Amino acid sequence: MTVGEPERIAWIDTGAIAANVRRLRELAGTPRLLAVVKADGYGHGALHAARGALEGGADWLGVADPAEALALRAAGVDAPLLAWLLDGGADFGPAAAASVDLGVSTLDQLARIAATAPGAAVQLKVETGLSRNGLPPESWDAAFARAAELERAGALRVRGLFSHLANTSGDDDALQEQRFADAVRRARAAGLAPGLLHLAATEAAIGRDQSAYDMVRTGIGIYGVSPYDDGDAARLGLTPAMTLTTRVVAVRRVPAGAGVSYGSTWRAPAPTNLALVPVGYADGIPRAASNRAEVLLAGRRRPVRGRIAMDQLVVETGDDEVRVGEPVVVLGDPATGAPSAAEWAAWAGTIGYEIVTRIGPRVQRRPR
């Protein structure tokens, strides 16, 4: 039941997520697949994403924050879980007690985990070319030696070793792969036996040979959004999992010259019909797509006119008269005629990742 608020629903096709996981596993060919469900499942709802991914056979779930992992545990998800963005000053007891593997990127984090979460399972993250998170090469020998010592003392267990690619070019990726292989050799020389070696996210899981690795960490692909610039998920055999729908809340006919929305950045060149659609940038619809975007309304693509506002946007229907309550598909599978995340990304000058992930909290996530 509503109390009068407009309908804004992100329908989440968990079957599509399951199928995408199967497809990515086939493309990657690794024995294991980790489905990344950070940032509320890239905006799809972490629990819907987790359920779809596990139904599709994902072996692991991955998140950035330990809190995201604990929320999944609280919701009853008991699959293996890895969290890799840590506050080095934290108490890691709750994560370890919930059997959440911790992705370690600094020596301080290693010490802190041993001190606050004895027995925790960790996966060491090594920096190989992204200059972001990960143990820097100059600390590898010290970190591996310390981890081996802590492991022998029973203070923690090193289950895996991983890194992350910059997807800059084939040559750059190859260099990162070599550095990773070097890290693996040095970890083994220090006495570690990490059983899970993983490097690739979606793009490399599809595009690079994974035979040297035990697992891939696929995020965007499981949601049916392409990691590539062409945005064509269908070409990869992936199906978009999110369909964002709403309904027209008002219609009006305007005369030639009528200005539409703030700043009148669009004026009707001739008399026309306008439909008011109750989603805006508070819901993650990018303002940068003003006067460029289209939505699917009454069987056709219709242009968004004027600036996209916080809660609403205006669509021109020309001489077609649409009714209040008419469904609008704002985002979905392009095979159905809906605008895709990739199209929104092009209209807004961003990437499909950002489009789905920023869908806002007023939009209800409903599985279907």
Ligand SMILES: *Cc1c(COP(=O)(O)O)cnc(C)c1O
């Ligand atoms: C987000 C993330 C991924 C997933 O990346 P996609 O491009 O969405 O597949 C994998 N690994 C790490 C470390 C990440 O932060």
